[in-house]
Amino acid sequence: MKKVRTVLPILIIVNILCMIDTSIMTIVLPEIQTAFRTSLNNLSWALNIYTIIFASMIIPFGRLSDKLGKNKFIFTGLLIFGIGSLLTGISPNLPFMLVARGLQSLGAAMIIPTSMVTAMELTDDHNRNKTIGILAGSQGLAVALGPTIGGLVAQFWGWRWVFFINVPIIVVILLIFNLVLPLKKELIQKTVNLDWLGTIVSMLVLSSFSLALVQGKDWGWGSFPLISLLLTALVAFIAFILIENKVANPMINLELFKDRNFTGSALALVICNYLLGGFAVIIPTFLTKVYHHSELSAALLITPYSIAVMFSVIFSSLAIKKVNKKIMLATGFILMGIAYYLLSKLNLDHGSLPLIYAGIVLGIGYGIVASTANILAASNFHGQLLTDSNSVANVLRQVGMVLAIAIFTSLLTNNVKTAKANLIEYGHRQVAELQIPSVAKRKLNQTIKQKLNPNINNISQNKETFNKTHLTIPARKIQALKDQNYQLAIQQTAATKGITSDELPEPLKKQIKIKVDQIVDHKVRAETTLISTSIENFVKKFKRMIKHQLKAAFLKVYKTMIWIPFLSLLVIPIFQFKKRH
Incomplete structure (x- = not known):
């Protein structure tokens, strides 16, 4: 010791x-x-x-x-x-x-x-x-x-x-x-024979399956490349099982899966690490992109979750011999389910406590399940089976993370695309109701379409999206308006005096010119201010809608996944716990 x-x-x-x-x-x-x-x-x-x-x-x-x-x-x-x-x-x-x-x-x-x-x-x-x-x-x-x-x-x-x-x-x-x-002078097992064929085939299974999961959201789940990868993984998996059953020294002794505790632990490890990955992958982006936290601020908000995992693991490792293991696993999964419910309702508009509470609950639940499952996975093995059990357990943890990266990001990407499409439709509808010139409406609609293009994989709320969207009347158009009003004023003044425009004195023309320019400038400023105010009010309202839609896109991922931790309770009967005498 x-x-x-x-x-x-x-x-x-x-x-x-x-x-x-x-x-x-x-x-x-x-x-x-x-x-x-x-x-x-x-x-x-x-x-x-x-x-x-x-x-x-x-x-x-x-x-x-x-x-x-x-x-x-x-x-x-x-x-x-x-x-x-x-x-x-x-x-x-x-x-x-x-x-x-x-x-x-x-x-x-x-x-x-x-x-x-x-x-x-x-x-x-x-x-x-x-x-x-x-x-x-x-x-x-x-x-x-x-x-x-x-x-x-x-x-x-x-x-x-x-x-x-x-x-x-x-x-x-x-x-x-x-x-x-x-x-x-390290002791080694010179007689160990490596199952190279099984190794290559297992790598093919894992790499093709992982690649399919990761690329599914980009290639399309029904695309030829993706289906080919999944078929490759399936065929390779079947071949792997056949190989491992026949070779003298299999890479993985399939006897492992005859042990109910190992099989149950394998499923529990995939699930709890999948749920862990869903938090670790999504929440930092949620904090930085939707609520505009800095990396440091987001890190500090996640810290209570990490501390909860640490203490939960320590507690579970000490308590596993004293507490019924079924109760421990059930408690862990239920806590993770509660955490996902809290995440699906997350509202940080009035403070960060809801995230801290959800993170702590998830961390405690994960620590209980992961610690208990890891111990039970190796509880009945010694020697080579012990080595194999730990290797497979580690692979399954990574499979859970790969699943989380692939599925959670895929769901989020689809949700964000839907949110962007909804925002574009909403924006165009609101712009159509604004009492502003058509040129301003066209400019706003172009900005909305450009910044919220559903085909661009960008999940940022982007605070600068509409900051430069304002109406500026071209100087040549203002000058043309001044010239037009000047000519009209000259004609009206000449008509009242019973003379032609050319006969008006130059000093009088200059006075008329100054006065017309002042009137036009005043009208342009007033009109521009009115239009700018309308646009500014629209932008403020639209930014609030962007935040609302993006927030909903993130939280919908957790709403979609909330059933998994509760369904995971069905794993518990697989275990075969020894009764204490």
Whole structure:
């Protein structure tokens, strides 16, 4: 146990570093988008590629570590992750960043499953649940803390330090690593035979399925490329099952799924991480785009949620031996359902407390479910099955995050497109009722259509949308009006005197000219003021409608998903809990 106390802090830190990078980018995406001058759609791949590669490689790397040595594997993973973090931070453009993020993800996939198994191998049966709970909880906490830490770092040092900050920490860990986990004379399993065919096929399943989920909103769910990817994933999955049933040393021992606790935990982990991802991906954007919070302000508002996850994980890990596990899982899912109900009704117009309450409830619920499911997933296994159970559990957590990124952003994109279409229709209808010149109406309608184009993937309320929309009467038109009125005044004056216009004295003409110009200028100012006031009132009203529609688009996502945590209660009967005697 003394050895575990020395090793566990290092493993916790590296787990947090790896998992925090699955969500830390969400809060700084707008800054990076501006820096790279790219669309938010393209930039989302910097987030997606990390999750996809991580999910695809975590199982084969878990097996490969047994053959090469777990300590060496973790050390190498840290080195790769550190290099990837440095390269991501110095990225000059998006393609460079995608490659660097992929390198980061490879390092993380080497570290996570190997560190989990290393910790459990050093732990006795009596303390195993506590160790699993601490490591799994640290991973969930890291995902929850990602946007908060990202916002804090970006506010003071810029978005690049969101990635640079990993480098000094990793350097320190690498320097002391050999003192804690010796690289020499490490016991390895020379007889481990890798199932390369199963590995390749599993990667094909995960990568094609993940890519389909991520791209569905852009390609269209009925498009040929998307259907092809889903069919590829399905065929590869069936092939994977057949391969794993026949090979002597399968990559995943399918015996795992004969254990009801593991099967139940697998479903629970996918669901709770899906619900976690729905919060981590959507809320930062909601705060910055709808309510115009800074990254730092948004980060601070999410912090109570992160703290709730931390304390919930600690409590659940300690309470799992004393509290009925069915009650714990049910409580966790119900709390997440309540949180989604609160999120669907979120109103921050009078303060941020509703978000803080919803975040705390969600954090507590997630911590209970994730901690309990992680412990139960490995509760009946030892040796290679223990390694496999943790690798698969980690994959399923990532599958939940990929599902959240794909489905929540897809729903949000569709909701925003609908909101924009509604706003355009509403705007044109309101403009038609304004008592302003037709040229001003055309200008307003053009601005509305341009700024709220449903085909442009932009979810910003954009405070500057109508700031430059005002009527200016061209100088040539004003001069023409003055000339016209001057000629009319000259003719009228000459007629009253019984002479022609040419016979009027020049001084009198100048007086008439000055007076006419003054009258026209006064009328133009009055008319312009009246028109500008009408336009200003319309713009204020329309901006309120934009905020209302965008807010509804975000909250509708949670209304659509509110049934999932409650339906998840059906997972609980799958578990087979041992009765205490």
